[in-house]
Amino acid sequence: MSGTSVVGGPVALGGVVGFLLYGIYGYLIGRAVQAKKITLNAFWLSLIGAGSVLVVLPSFFVSVDTARASSILQNVWGWLLAANLLSVLVVGFATAHAYKTVDLGQKLLAKNRENELLGLALRSSDPVIITDRTGITEWVNDGFTRLTGYRPEEIIGKKPGDILQGEETDMNTIAHMRRAIADGNGFDVDIINYSKLGVPYWVNVSCSPIKIGSVTKKFVAIQKDISDKIESAAAMRQAKEEAETANKAKSEFLATMSHELRTPLNAILGFGQLLRMDTTHSLTSKQTEYVDHVLSSGEHLLQLINDILDLSQIEAERLPLHLESFAAIDVIRDCEATLLPIADKNGVRIIVASSDRSAPQIKADQFRVKQAIINLMSNAIKYNNRDGKITIEIASIDDAFQRISVIDTGKG
Structure with a gap:
């Protein structure tokens, strides 16, 4: 049909190529800005907008011949440049503002977190250490000086472990703390430290990171002296071991004593039975009564000794009843x-x-x-x-x- 234009076909292909070129250009620019940490101001945004016009030019030559494409470009060049510059500036400033708002929010949250931890550190009577992200001491409170004997100027600028740890400090715990700091994470450990006088003491260290976004800026470590708790636990373990040793010795003694008692008792019972059964030398009725008492008492004593031998039932208070x-x-x-x-x-x-x-x-x-x-x-x-x-x-x-x-x- 004469005079009728058809939407699609080769013309549509040029549009697709244009959008594709825009996409590739935007991706590459984004990577470059991120890698170079470029702040997107009006100059950079204008430069990016102008560049986008140059990038999209090949799409005009996809659907039509060169003469027709050149004619179109001459008519729309100014509008195309203005539209690209305006759109890039609007989108760029809006995106920058959004990022700035998010970044400000993250910084405020981090600052609040930092203020909370610092406030806790200032109020705490327990030892508190504040370090930078590498673990170098920046501040300690009076509680730290009371516990360790070190004045602030003796530890600031150093890593706490360099002056507090000693020969009895567990190396695995030290390695765990170092890994956590290197990764920007906190930790909670019990460890042996040493005072300025060289006296060892047990301390619980609860260390928390102060982060801005995902980046750790500082660490706040609150310590608690747990020497009494550890010593009490050790004393309880020692008392338990001593009780078990004493109980074992008692059991061995009772078992040995019971066996030693049974030997002469069996002899007494044996002789008593011989007297009772002897027909060549008749016993009087009174003597027979005495022998019966000896045998009865001996059997009773033998049963008591057998009970002593059965120590497991005695200790469990489960003697069998007949x-x-x-x-x-x-x-x-x-x-x-x-x-x-x-x-x-x-x-x-x-x-x-x-x-x-x-x-x-x-x-x-x-x-x-x-x-x-x-x-x-x-x-x-x-x-x-x-x-x-x-x-x-x-x-x-x-x-x-x-x-x-x-x-x-x-x-x-």
Whole structure:
């Protein structure tokens, strides 16, 4: 159709090439500005705008012949230059203003953070050190001087570790602190430092970076003397180790003693059994009774020794119980017979208040009941008056329980 223009085709291709050239130019300019750290003022923005006109010129020759392209450029050259300059200036100043606003905000936040840390440092009674980003001391407070003995002029301009660390300072902790400072990060460690007099002490160091944007400018380190805490923990560990050593020695002693006691006791029981079984030399009834008491007491003692050998159960308070039904009076009579020689020697009478075998039987560990009664009666004999007495009573509390009482005439 004559006189009709078509949008697209070769003309559109020229526009695409123009936008592509603008994009490449803008990217390269941005990289250069960033690398050279150029401040974008009116001069630089005008120069960039003028350059963009030159960069886009080839796109005019993509869609039409050279004569037609030259004619178009002659007509629009001034407008193209003015438009590019204006757009670059507007966008450049707007972007610069935005960056300046963001940068100002970051600086204000960093300044507030710095003021907070510095305020904390000034108010703190604990030692405080302020260093530059490389760890060189710029300021210390009075708390630092009180703890270390170093005056400000003796440490300012130096790294704290160069004068505070010594032979007992942990090298791994030092390496961790140095890595953190090199990376611009804070740290929190416990470390051994040395005072000016060479006295070692434990200190907790909490170090925080002061940053502007992502760049660390200073470090504020607050220290806390934890020597008492560390020494208390060490004393507790030592006490625990000593207790474990003493407990081990006690266990070994009891085990050895128990074995040593069982040897002569087994001999006594063996001879007692031989006397009881000897048919060639008949014993009188009284002698037989004495031998029975020896054997009964020996068996009771042997059971006690076996309990000592079972140290794990004693220490855990989990002695096994063997429940059985038996008459309490039989156990009491057995205890009376066992302790009668000692009672006679001390001039103490033993009285069993009840000998009623028809009383209900009790269900318990017979050996443990006997052991408890013997312990009570032994104490009653030991602390009684001469010509005193011990009375053992059995009384029913209800259908389920019986009470065994050991009553003495001693002062206790």
